[in-house]
Amino acid sequence: MVSEGEAFCPGHVTAFFEVHDDPSPRTKGSRGAGLCLSLGVRTVARVRDAPRQSVDILVNERRQKAEVTQRVAEKLTGSRSFEVKILSETPLPVSQGFGVSAAAALSTALALDDALGLGLPRDELVSVAHETEVECGTGLGDVVPASLGGMDLRLKPGAPGRSEVRTYPVKADLLLAVLGPEMPTKTVLRDPAKVAAINRVGGPLIDEFSRDPSLERLFDIGNRFAEETGLANPTVLEVIRASRMFGRATMAMLGNSVFASGRSDQLATLYLRFGTLQRCEVDNEGARLL
Amino acid sequence: MVSEGEAFCPGHVTAFFEVHDDPSPRTKGSRGAGLCLSLGVRTVARVRDAPRQSVDILVNERRQKAEVTQRVAEKLTGSRSFEVKILSETPLPVSQGFGVSAAAALSTALALDDALGLGLPRDELVSVAHETEVECGTGLGDVVPASLGGMDLRLKPGAPGRSEVRTYPVKADLLLAVLGPEMPTKTVLRDPAKVAAINRVGGPLIDEFSRDPSLERLFDIGNRFAEETGLANPTVLEVIRASRMFGRATMAMLGNSVFASGRSDQLATLYLRFGTLQRCEVDNEGARLL
Numbered sequence: 343m344v345s346e347g348e349a350f351c352p353g354h355v356t357a358f359f360e361v362h363d364d365p366s367p368r369t370k371g372s373r374g375a376g377l378c379l380s381l382g383v384r385t386v387a388r389v390r391d392a393p394r395q396s397v398d399i400l401v402n403e404r405r406q407k408a409e410v411t412q413r414v415a416e417k418l419t420g421s422r423s424f425e426v427k428i429l430s431e432t433p434l435p436v437s438q439g440f441g442v443s444a445a446a447a448l449s450t451a452l453a454l455d456d457a458l459g460l461g462l463p464r465d466e467l468v469s470v471a472h473e474t475e476v477e478c479g480t481g482l483g484d485v486v487p488a489s490l491g492g493m494d495l496r497l498k499p500g501a502p503g504r505s506e507v508r509t510y511p512v513k514a515d516l517l518l519a520v521l522g523p524e525m526p527t528k529t530v531l532r533d534p535a536k537v538a539a540i541n542r543v544g545g546p547l548i549d550e551f552s553r554d555p556s557l558e559r560l561f562d563i564g565n566r567f568a569e570e571t572g573l574a575n576p577t578v579l580e581v582i583r584a585s586r587m588f589g590r591a592t593m594a595m596l597g598n599s600v601f602a603s604g605r606s607d608q609l610a611t612l613y614l615r616f617g618t619l620q621r622c623e624v625d626n627e628g629a630r631l632l
Numbered sequence: 633m634v635s636e637g638e639a640f641c642p643g644h645v646t647a648f649f650e651v652h653d654d655p656s657p658r659t660k661g662s663r664g665a666g667l668c669l670s671l672g673v674r675t676v677a678r679v680r681d682a683p684r685q686s687v688d689i690l691v692n693e694r695r696q697k698a699e700v701t702q703r704v705a706e707k708l709t710g711s712r713s714f715e716v717k718i719l720s721e722t723p724l725p726v727s728q729g730f731g732v733s734a735a736a737a738l739s740t741a742l743a744l745d746d747a748l749g750l751g752l753p754r755d756e757l758v759s760v761a762h763e764t765e766v767e768c769g770t771g772l773g774d775v776v777p778a779s780l781g782g783m784d785l786r787l788k789p790g791a792p793g794r795s796e797v798r799t800y801p802v803k804a805d806l807l808l809a810v811l812g813p814e815m816p817t818k819t820v821l822r823d824p825a826k827v828a829a830i831n832r833v834g835g836p837l838i839d840e841f842s843r844d845p846s847l848e849r850l851f852d853i854g855n856r857f858a859e860e861t862g863l864a865n866p867t868v869l870e871v872i873r874a875s876r877m878f879g880r881a882t883m884a885m886l887g888n889s890v891f892a893s894g895r896s897d898q899l900a901t902l903y904l905r906f907g908t909l910q911r912c913e914v915d916n917e918g919a920r921l922l
Binding site: 402403404431433437517520523524526606607610611614615617618619620621 | 907
């Protein structure tokens with residue numbers, strides 16, 4: 343038997359957040375706010391009966407370690423002996439705050455559930471992806487909002503059933519600009535001083551945003567978070583400030599990158615002086631089978 | 633003892649080319665024409681006495697296989713027992729026709745020669761990088777022009793001493809747009825039908841360009857090469873055609889990408905509808921120690 347499932351999960355940017363530690367990875371996570379991107383990860387899962395279990399992962403046609411995706415595939419396959427091929431395609435770079443590991447994990451969970459005919463509840467698939475992302479230390483809060491689409495306000499951390507998330511449909515063109523080297527989430531979250539700064543600054547800003555959530559305030563409050571936590575380097579701060587002439591930009595957490603909305607042509611000219619640029623929209627649908 | 637060397641090698645785009653096979657990797661290569669990019673690979677080589685030899689490669693702070701770089705480092709280190717660390721940084725994507733493997737290999741050769749105090753002749757370092765790139769099948773003609781800078785016309789293939797290359801200094805702003813998935817050089821060059829098409833179309837075009845080399849003709853002849861070889865997919869062809877309103881663009885061989893020169897703002901707006909964008913200039917210096 344050979345069977346196949348295919349799914350898309352949007353990328354996700356976070357403007358500001360707060361870390362919530364917990365011994366259970368389904369309860370651990372982050373509070374915060376962000377946006378789903380029309381650029382994301384598209385995954386085909388192909389399974390075939392085989393004498394022993396194997397999981398093979400190709401990202402953009404290249405064999406990858408992709409630890410989160412690997413573990414999600416192993417969890418869903420269980421002890422059954424299948425040859426599993428996970429073929430993911432994405433135009434987004436990793437470790438730049440675009441939620442690629444989360445989108446790869448969740449699109450894999452949806453596609454593989456379909457290919458294996460498991461019929462697991464959607465919330466369980468989202469929970470497996472969230473839990474695995476947390477266990478691997480590659481992210482805390484992208485999976486759940488990426489499953490939902492739109493602009494998100496995450497009021498309680500964790501997997502579905504434990505988290506509390508409000509989402510707001512948004513129609514906006516976005517620019518994504520990568521301005522510096524990769525910023526692996528793991529490295530930042532291992533630094534207690536950085537986590538302390540994130541939580542000291544992030545908590546009150548989430549409360550402030552929750553009183554009147556809007557796309558403009560997502561950017562404005564994100565700017566304060568980027569500056570006050572010290573996570574933004576001088577280039578990112580310069581670009582954020584210069585963007586105000588033409589719209590709004592804020593740092594994509596956690597990456598040396600920004601996302602922006604406004605007069606795209608002028609913003610593009612500005613960003614091309616500093617780095618790599620992509621255009622997209624807000625995805626209001628969330629992760630889905632194709 | 634710990635010592636360090638640091639080098640930069642420009643990226644390199646090819647507009648059209650012809651494959652020259654030969655049993656000797658120093659003679660094998662390509663004829664063709666292209667441009668050196670102010671974006672490239674910056675490499676620090678760090679060596680330390682150690683009980684046994686080891687080579688460790690980080691690209692953008694991430695451990696990578698980087699076969700070409702690994703082999704170059706092994707060749708230069710020889711049988712001496714050193715702990716070698718190669719730290720490369722690049723904003724350019726791989727397998728998109730920007731000569732990243734060549735730039736990584738040549739910057740490594742220069743930096744490691746300096747760190748080890750070998751004092752090998754520059755031509756020998758360029759030859760080692762060329763030969764290794766050819767052995768690995770990751771490229772045929774980027775190393776030598778990237779060592780020189782400017783716009784290049786490669787009249788005879790191979791390493792320095794065997795090749796014949798003319799270079800022309802060029803002052804131009806360039807846009808680099810990635811429009812589709814990676815196109816590993818190895819995959820294309822393994823396909824005899826593609827190589828036959830490349831050589832049938834490429835040979836006469838190189839001759840035509842050599843009669844009157846200019847930046848404009850590099851683009852115009854590149855357009856014919858991209859179209860007549862069938863290497864360009866419909867998106868690349870559409871983007872090349874649409875670019876004529878604002879300047880000139882042609883396909884970066886071998887990648888699902890284009891490089892362009894002209895009215896940057898309008899070109900940028902166009903390209904952002906299709907993919908990822910970077911800006912740079914022509915590098916007229918070539919690979920160098922820093």
